[in-house]
Amino acid sequence: MSTNTQDEHRLVERLVAGDRAAFEQLYRKNNAAMVRMCTGFVRNHATAEELVQETWIAVLKNIGSFEGRSSLAGWIYTILLNKARSRLKRDGRQVSFDESGEDNGLQAAFDGRGRWKDIPELWEELTPERVVAGRSVLEHVNAAIEALPSAQRAVLILRGQQGMDAAEVCAILNINEGNMRVLLHRARLALRIALDRLQ
């Protein structure tokens, strides 16, 4: 059993035992990302917050039946997506899995032979540490993530931020791996433009 699996197993045991600190740990790791992802699907922040809260209740209520066939995060995000689908179906809508965003900001970057018109330059000022230290930079990055089309946003959050296994991301979002890679790439290209504005 890997260390991550062991840690997760222990976390599940603590959740089953009603350990509040364990729930807080899980909540802190996932809540903001869940709201951000769900807002992309339901297109309403308040509804997303409500669905995420319902998801947490379902998670805590059913944690005893979690069998570990997926990761704990995979299980949680699947519950969230099912709740979003149910709510939208009830309202006569469907989950918005918007895959637009074909314009990746590079359309006009090349000449007819595929060479750069304006050569990109190294970012001297930007480091992950600076992003974390500066609240305004953090907010800038989060705003850029929230501006992504829902499908790109979901893949970026699950794969690029939560570090979920590729196959699990594909299963949750019902997409194939090639599609997932394209969505992740497009999301990064959009964020790259947002970060470039900070230079």
Add this chain to the structure above:
Amino acid sequence: MLSCKDVTERASDLIDGNLSAWDVLQMRLHLAMCKGCDAFIGQLRMTRDVTRSVAEAETRQSADAADIEAILCQLHESKQGDG
């Protein structure tokens, strides 16, 4: 020989280790000769790392105790309703 446009299209696959050895070699050859693409790959790596860092920073922020309390209260009520 890959064009700069080709390199940008394969950039995420390169930094995520999804390319074959042959494709990696072609990319490396291009990057050795092209400052622009080399900088672009650096920017995309930074974008990937910053994206992760943002999530990690959020994890370190303390959770809103009131929000957690609200969830636990609703859980309690829900369990009572079931019982």
